[in-house]
Each structure stands twice: as structure tokens, then as C-alpha cells.
Amino acid sequence: MRRLLLAATAAAACLVTGSAVAQGPVPLIPRDVLFGNPERAGGQISPDGKWLSWTAPVNGVMNVWLAPASDPSAAKPMTSEKVRPIRQYFWSPDSRTLLYIQDKGGDENFLLYGVDVASGGEKLMTPFEKTRVQIVGISPLVPGRILVGVNNRDAKWHDVHSLDLATGKLTPVLMNTGDYSGFVADGRLVVRGALKSRSDGGSDYFRVIDNKVESKPLEQVGLDDSLSTNPLGFTNDGKTLYWIDSRGRNTAALIAQDVASGTKRVVAEDARADVGDILSNPETGEVEAYTVDYLRQDWKPIGSAIAGDVAFLNKRFPGDWTVTSRTRADDKWVIAAIASDRPSTSYLYDRKGQALTQLFESRPKLAGTPLVPMTPVVIKSRDGLDLVSYLTLPAGVDANRDGKADRAVPMVLFVHGGPWARDSYGFNAYHQWLANRGYAVLAVNYRGSTGLGKSFTNAGNLQWGLKMHDDLLDAVKWAVDQGVTTSDKVAIMGGSYGGYATLAGMTFTPTTFACGVDIVGPSNLETLLKTIPPYWEAGKVQFYKRMGDPTSAEGLALLKAASPLYKADQIKRPLLIGQGANDPRVNQAESEQIVAAMQAKNIPVTYVLFPDEGHGFARPVNNIAFNAVTENFLGRCLGGRAEPIGDTVAKSTAKVPHGAEYAPGLSQALGGK
Structure with a gap:
């Protein structure tokens, strides 16, 4: 047989x-x-609403394509990767640049590339060896630049730089000499917060003023909450800081903190599961909807701003759906809809008339x-x-x-x-x-x-x-x-x-x-922990606390037994x-x-x-x-x-x-x- x-x-x-x-x-x-290449994937609309983009094969390799929003059939490839698929890309706030990250052969040293929409010219924005880029801040209020973290000075820690998207110039903003694992910026791309790992496996959160980190932590998170508590970011006016926060509860809630007074209020919570994805207004940064994923994903509105849209999309797509991009005017969204027995289909959603136009099926051969x-x-x-x-x-x-x-x-x-x-x-x-x-x-x-x-x-x-x-x-x-x-x-x-x-x-x-x-x-597990990448240094203590500490006899015995x-x-x-x-x-x-x-x-x-x-x-x-x-x-x-x-x-x-x-x-x- x-x-x-x-x-x-x-x-x-x-x-x-x-x-x-x-x-x-x-x-x-x-x-x-x-398992072959999808026909198209990753649909997005540019912030100004003039362009549609997606990834699709070019000679068998997934690349980024661009089309006028008024004529999707006029699409053309904007990148020229010949071996490894581009799996993550995004728009600059001014809609002039398509940005993507790419590594070599799966080494996860992701570098940032930019493609000028007008000329098609491509530029390596972080031209360093053995360096992994992080996106620290992107804001519609500062359309011509973004904040990035690069670990080219010290492989363990990322320094914050301002990246001019037109020229590619990187300007140092904050040199990370204090072993900080991450940073939070506001809508003006001012660094306002820094995160640092603690000896118990948790994290301390520090205020940053004039690109200097204060010595005393503003917030403290222990090991128990370390995987379910983190700052999401500021509203664009800088007055509110959102958190996903499980401190004092079991499931993580969406919390809004008034920056001036420090007071917090619960925006959303669910006893079954943590608050997951959110939708934030592109102009104000205020959270307008959130998901809870227990058995299935469930979108819920906050206030009335997009309540009608959420209700319409929940009814139209009884499986999962997500918003992959929104115009700055917030008049058009790109929606990815998925059912368990149907692959992703992308739609352009016109909010004014609650009208959906199908853009593409990711795998029409199915x-x-x-x-x-x-x-x-x-x-x-x-x-x-x-x-x-x-x-x-x-x-x-x-x-x-x-x-x-x-x-x-x-x-x-x-x-x-x-x-x-x-x-x-x-x-x-x-x-x-x-x-x-x-x-x-x-x-x-x-x-x-x-x-x-x-x-x-x-x-x-x-x-x-x-x-x-x-x-x-x-x-x-x-x-x-x-x-x-x-x-x-x-x-x-x-x-x-x-x-x-x-x-x-x-x-x-x-x-x-x-x-x-x-x-x-x-x-x-002992050799696994010895060979983790250097940029995971901040998470090493948490690995030890959750797996076993190889620096102690008891922990090493536990790791070997497992x-x-x-x-x-x-x-x-x-x-x-x-x-x-x-x-x-x-x-x-x-x-x-x-x-x-x-x-x-x-x-x-x-x-x-x-x-x-x-x-x-x-x-x-x-x-x-x-x-x-x-x-x-x-x-x-x-x-x-x-x-x-x-x-x-x-x-x-x-x-x-x-x-x-x-x-x-x-x-x-x-x-x-």
C-alpha cells in the first residue's frame, strides 16, 4: 500500500x-x-487615501506592490527582493514612503528599507551589520520622520534615533547606556517613557524628560504581571497614556492614565480574557474599540465614534476581522476578513455609506x-x-x-x-x-x-x-x-x-x-538559554524565572530534568x-x-x-x-x-x-x- x-x-x-x-x-x-505564495496579502491604504498597497509575488518572491486607490488594476511592484519574502511593511505618515523590514537568511537582524513612492527609488535606512531595528514612534503630527531604535553600538541595547525619511539621515536622540529594554514616545515623537527589567523578572517604567531618564521609577510591574501589562502609547495631545494592565486583577484591562495627575480609569475589561487588539483614531490617538479573544474574537466599541462601524462589520463578518489601515481623514479603512474555513479576503470600507468593496482574496485557488x-x-x-x-x-x-x-x-x-x-x-x-x-x-x-x-x-x-x-x-x-x-x-x-x-x-x-x-x-534548555540573541538580554531574567535559573544549582537541575x-x-x-x-x-x-x-x-x-x-x-x-x-x-x-x-x-x-x-x-x- x-x-x-x-x-x-x-x-x-x-x-x-x-x-x-x-x-x-x-x-x-x-x-x-x-503553502505557496498567496496571490496577494497585507492590503493597506495610504494615510492620504490616494494609494492602495499589498504584497504579491514577483518571480516567485513576495514584494510590495502599489496602485492608485482609484484604479487597483494599475498596480506595479515597488520592491525587488529576489530570494526572501517581504513579510512586514508599512506607510510613512506623509504617504510619500513605503517602509519595510528585511533580514538575511532568517538571522532576524532586521534592517529598515524605504521606497520613495514618487520615484520608486529604494534606500537602506539602517545601513549597519548585525543590527536589528525597532520602531519607537510614528505619528501623523510629524509626517516626515519617525523614531527608530538600533543596536549597532551595543548588540544588547537599542539607542533611539530620529530618522528623516526624505534624506535617510539618522540623528541620535537618546543613547541607551542604562540598559533600558524599550521606550515610549508621544505624538510629537518626544520620548516620554523608558522600560527596564527588574531582578524579579518584572519591569520598571521611568519618566523621560528632555531625553534623560529619571532615576526613580514611575510604575513598577512584578513578574506575575510582566506578560500582561505594558504601556500602549499616548494620545496625540500627550495628555493620556493608555495601558494594557493586569495589576490588581486577573485579566488585563484597558486603562487610561491622566498624565498630569497620574490618575487611572478602567476603559474596558472582561473577566474571560485579556483585552487584545485596539483601534485608535488616527488623528487623536484615542482608543475607539477593542477586542477580547476568549473562544473567538469579539470587537467592542468605546463610545459612539465608530460604534456603528463595529456593529456593521460584526454583522457582515461573523468570523474574525481586523482593520489593517485607516486614512488620516478616517473616511476609509482596509478590512481583512477571515473565517475558519475560508482564507483572508481584503475589502475597502467606505465609512460614509458603510460600503464594502472587495479588493482581493489572498488565495483564490482555494x-x-x-x-x-x-x-x-x-x-x-x-x-x-x-x-x-x-x-x-x-x-x-x-x-x-x-x-x-x-x-x-x-x-x-x-x-x-x-x-x-x-x-x-x-x-x-x-x-x-x-x-x-x-x-x-x-x-x-x-x-x-x-x-x-x-x-x-x-x-x-x-x-x-x-x-x-x-x-x-x-x-x-x-x-x-x-x-x-x-x-x-x-x-x-x-x-x-x-x-x-x-x-x-x-x-x-x-x-x-x-x-x-x-x-x-x-x-x-540549558544550552537554549546560553545561546539566546544578545538583544534579548533584557528578557533573560524572565526566562530564568519562568523556565529555571541556570545560575543556581536548583534551577540548573530543573532545566536538565525538563x-x-x-x-x-x-x-x-x-x-x-x-x-x-x-x-x-x-x-x-x-x-x-x-x-x-x-x-x-x-x-x-x-x-x-x-x-x-x-x-x-x-x-x-x-x-x-x-x-x-x-x-x-x-x-x-x-x-x-x-x-x-x-x-x-x-x-x-x-x-x-x-x-x-x-x-x-x-x-x-x-x-x-
């Missing part, structure tokens, strides 16, 4: 490869449709494919915590789409990274891909995840490989008890912390999972590892240590290395190649469907230092590589 699978064409691959996942003739969604819905579920942990989770079932397994499985199928436990992040409702290409191959997919917000209250986040402190792992095991038990899957047909997969969780699953509980897919996951490397000899099930050679967060050595340990014990493992990638695989050709290997690996392990590897690996930069023979079709696909 496996030989039949590997020889099948994509058209014929919809045939089921194992009775455990038999589901009828559901068409196979090609990998490149899900129209008509068998996409399936995602269902939010709450799973109880063994000690009573609510684990907000998301279940995606294959087509034909949930006939009435009530989110409950009609029969058991193999399952992939897909673990999010961070761990200080969260899974949310919405379109997820990985969920759709795996469900289309015949697997239920379960994503769990295990303790330590953010956005669901500080108590839930702090419950993960010093629990790597312990209660955080128990939460994942409890989710698997729930899925078995609910008839979603069977205990012998569950794989674990994830990136970054999700990769760590995969390795933990394969070593600490070696018979729970049928196989594992680790993407850029750390195997040794490191899968030291239990590599316990691995009993198939393991696939993917790594970027330039990863600054989880170094290549993290993967190579555990591969070497498994080699020494003659334990099979497949190791795929991408020399031009970092923390994850940004280039679609590489991502598609790894996913091709992954789905054939899972097909042998769980019995699901797979599109043949074909020439995907040959077209990528993938190298396989070890174990190609353990992944179906990989040796053949490598050919002469």
Missing part, C-alpha cells in the same frame, strides 16, 4: 491509504495551494476546495484549569458540522510556539492541510499561554515538561474519550515551543504518541526534525544534539536542515518541501493520505544530514542532492 501511495499522482492521491481514515472521495488539496470549519472547545485539565482549544475535523467525519466527530480518526496534536503566545480561532493552513489528509487536528492553549488571564499564564512557571505537558496529555485523553480519535493513533507536532513539546512527548511519555514532528524545537536531550534513549516512536541553520532563537545545535544522541543509540530519526532559513521556514519552496516530507512521514505513521514528495525537496535548499531512509520517499526525492 505504501508503494502505491508513493507512486500515485496528485489527482489519484485522494484515494484512501488506510481504512482508519476512510472518508470517501474528498479531493486532495495540493500543498502549493495552501475556492471550491473542501475546507472545513474549526470548532472552539474547552477542555478541563486534571487540576481543573480551562484549556481553551480548537478542533478541526476532516470532511465527512462531522456530517452536520456540529464540531463533534461521527467516528474516530487519527489525530495530530498541533502545539503552538512561544510558549507565551496562544492559539486562536480562524483560518489555519496547517489545520486545513492535515484535516484534508484525514486527520483530526487539536490545538490546545496549555498553561503558560497568554491572553487568558495572568493566573493561567503564571500557572506555567517552571512547568516545562511537567504540568504544561500534562495539559497536552489531558487534551489527548479528552479527544479519545469524545470519540475523536483512538489512543494509538495520535501524533504530536509543532514549532519552537511546539517542537520542544514534541520532543518532550517522545521522551517523557514515549508510548503516548505514534510519532512526532519537531520544527525548530529546543532539546536542551530537557528531552537527556532522555533521548527513551524514544521509541518515529521522529522527524526540521531546522533552520541561521536560527538565532533555537540554534542549529539544539536539533543536532538530539540527533547525535539518537544516532549513538541507533534510534531512527530523520533530520532535515535548511541552510537559508531561521526560526521557521519563510521561503515557500522550503516550507512546501518540509511539509511534503511531513505528510508522507505521517502517512506511514497514522495511515492518512499524502501527496507524493515529487520534486519539492529537489527544488528547495533542504539537506538531510541523517535519516533520509526513515521517511517514505525522501531518499528518492533527494536524488543527487
Whole structure:
């Protein structure tokens, strides 16, 4: 049967490869449709309303495009990246410059580039080696310049500079000789606040006057609130400072602080989850709406200014929506709308008539494919915590789409990274891909995840490989008890912390999972903390407090006990590892240590290395190649469907230092590589 699978064409691959996942003739969604370049993405409107912009491929690489707002069909590319996709860009306040950040090969040394809209001329705004730019301040009140932080003087700390967008001149504003982790500027681009890490893992917030930081902190935040409390910024008149703040409560509230008196008032809060995204008036900076994301995102207005717009958009888009840009006149917005079974679609929204004009679908080739819905579920942990989770079932397994499985199928436990992040409702290409191959997919917000209250986040402190792992095991038990899957047909997969969780699953509980897919996951927490990037210096103490302190005997013992490397000899099930050679967060050595340990014990493992990638695989050709290997690996392990590897690996930069023979079709696909 496996030989039949590997020889099948994509058209014929919809045939089921194992009775455990038999589901009828559901068409196979090609990998490149899900993971190749979107047709367009990242739609924005310029502040003056004259231009529309987005990213789209140029010779297979995502670049920034520009079109008159009056004629989107007259678009033209404004950048000329030839290898690595541009993933983040933004407009200057005066609408004269398109700005974007870019690194080299995934090293995360992001530099700032500017493209003059009138001439098309492109300029490197931060021309430094091994430097990572931060945006400190952008304001419509100061249209010709922005504030940036650059760490070219000291790799650990960012100095604040004023950047003239027309000339590219950088003028020092505040030299960071006090080990400050960040700065806050007002609407006049005056630096008003500085943040500094504390020995307890929290932060102190200092007032800045005349570009000098006061010695006594204005606000203090302890470890418990450090991941859920931070200043958002000032109103443009400088009179109000907004905070997301969990001090004195569990879930973070939106707080407005009067700068003159220091008094604070609660603007918005929700007992279920933290206040998340906000919408601020482009002219005044006043917050006009906010989201709470518990099971699903929920936009709520503040006052009446855009209450009608929020109500209209909530009704029009019952899935998630967000405002990606607003004109300075605030008459037009660009909206990105997403449902769990439909990829992003961008619209131009005319507020005056509440009129929506579709700009583009990000992946129109997915129209008509068998996409399936995602269902939010709450799973109880063994000690009573609510684990907000998301279940995606294959087509034909949930006939009435009530989110409950009609029969058991193999399952992939897909673990999010961070761990200080969260899974949310919405379109997820990985969920759709795996469900289309015949697997239920379960994503769990295990303790330590953010956005669901500080108590839930702090419950993960010093629990790597312990209660955080128990939460994942409890989710698997729930899925078995609910008839979603069977205990012998569950794989674990994830990136970054999700990769760590995969390795933990394969070593600490070696018979729970049928196989594992680790993407850029750390195997040794001691060496992970030794090799974090220098610009993460300010967060080092917080890592120690939440993971284990390698400078103490007790903390080092905790880190070693939670490191899968030291239990590599316990691995009993198939393991696939993917790594970027330039990863600054989880170094290549993290993967190579555990591969070497498994080699020494003659334990099979497949190791795929991408020399031009970092923390994850940004280039679609590489991502598609790894996913091709992954789905054939899972097909042998769980019995699901797979599109043949074909020439995907040959077209990528993938190298396989070890174990190609353990992944179906990989040796053949490598050919002469």
C-alpha cells in the first residue's frame, strides 16, 4: 500500500491509504495551494487615501506592490527582493514612503528599507551589520520622520534615533547606556517613557524628560504581571497614556492614565480574557474599540465614534476581522476578513455609506476546495484549569458540522510556539492541510499561554515538561474519550515551543504518541538559554524565572530534568526534525544534539536542515518541501493520505544530514542532492 501511495499522482492521491481514515472521495488539496505564495496579502491604504498597497509575488518572491486607490488594476511592484519574502511593511505618515523590514537568511537582524513612492527609488535606512531595528514612534503630527531604535553600538541595547525619511539621515536622540529594554514616545515623537527589567523578572517604567531618564521609577510591574501589562502609547495631545494592565486583577484591562495627575480609569475589561487588539483614531490617538479573544474574537466599541462601524462589520463578518489601515481623514479603512474555513479576503470600507468593496482574496485557488470549519472547545485539565482549544475535523467525519466527530480518526496534536503566545480561532493552513489528509487536528492553549488571564499564564512557571505537558496529555485523553480519535493513533507536532513539546512527548511519555514532528524545537534548555540573541538580554531574567535559573544549582537541575536531550534513549516512536541553520532563537545545535544522541543509540530519526532559513521556514519552496516530507512521514505513521514528495525537496535548499531512509520517499526525492 505504501508503494502505491508513493507512486500515485496528485489527482489519484485522494484515494484512501488506510481504512482508519476512510472518508470517501474528498479531493486532495495540493500543498502549493495552501503553502505557496498567496496571490496577494497585507492590503493597506495610504494615510492620504490616494494609494492602495499589498504584497504579491514577483518571480516567485513576495514584494510590495502599489496602485492608485482609484484604479487597483494599475498596480506595479515597488520592491525587488529576489530570494526572501517581504513579510512586514508599512506607510510613512506623509504617504510619500513605503517602509519595510528585511533580514538575511532568517538571522532576524532586521534592517529598515524605504521606497520613495514618487520615484520608486529604494534606500537602506539602517545601513549597519548585525543590527536589528525597532520602531519607537510614528505619528501623523510629524509626517516626515519617525523614531527608530538600533543596536549597532551595543548588540544588547537599542539607542533611539530620529530618522528623516526624505534624506535617510539618522540623528541620535537618546543613547541607551542604562540598559533600558524599550521606550515610549508621544505624538510629537518626544520620548516620554523608558522600560527596564527588574531582578524579579518584572519591569520598571521611568519618566523621560528632555531625553534623560529619571532615576526613580514611575510604575513598577512584578513578574506575575510582566506578560500582561505594558504601556500602549499616548494620545496625540500627550495628555493620556493608555495601558494594557493586569495589576490588581486577573485579566488585563484597558486603562487610561491622566498624565498630569497620574490618575487611572478602567476603559474596558472582561473577566474571560485579556483585552487584545485596539483601534485608535488616527488623528487623536484615542482608543475607539477593542477586542477580547476568549473562544473567538469579539470587537467592542468605546463610545459612539465608530460604534456603528463595529456593529456593521460584526454583522457582515461573523468570523474574525481586523482593520489593517485607516486614512488620516478616517473616511476609509482596509478590512481583512477571515473565517475558519475560508482564507483572508481584503475589502475597502467606505465609512460614509458603510460600503464594502472587495479588493482581493489572498488565495483564490482555494475556492471550491473542501475546507472545513474549526470548532472552539474547552477542555478541563486534571487540576481543573480551562484549556481553551480548537478542533478541526476532516470532511465527512462531522456530517452536520456540529464540531463533534461521527467516528474516530487519527489525530495530530498541533502545539503552538512561544510558549507565551496562544492559539486562536480562524483560518489555519496547517489545520486545513492535515484535516484534508484525514486527520483530526487539536490545538490546545496549555498553561503558560497568554491572553487568558495572568493566573493561567503564571500557572506555567517552571512547568516545562511537567504540568504544561500534562495539559497536552489531558487534551489527548479528552479527544479519545469524545470519540475523536483512538489512543494509538495520535501524533504530536509543532514549532519552537511546539517542537520542544514534541520532543518532550517522545521522551517523557514515549508510548503516548505514534510519532512526532519537531520544527525548530529546543532539546536542551540549558544550552537554549546560553545561546539566546544578545538583544534579548533584557528578557533573560524572565526566562530564568519562568523556565529555571541556570545560575543556581536548583534551577540548573530543573532545566536538565525538563530537557528531552537527556532522555533521548527513551524514544521509541518515529521522529522527524526540521531546522533552520541561521536560527538565532533555537540554534542549529539544539536539533543536532538530539540527533547525535539518537544516532549513538541507533534510534531512527530523520533530520532535515535548511541552510537559508531561521526560526521557521519563510521561503515557500522550503516550507512546501518540509511539509511534503511531513505528510508522507505521517502517512506511514497514522495511515492518512499524502501527496507524493515529487520534486519539492529537489527544488528547495533542504539537506538531510541523517535519516533520509526513515521517511517514505525522501531518499528518492533527494536524488543527487
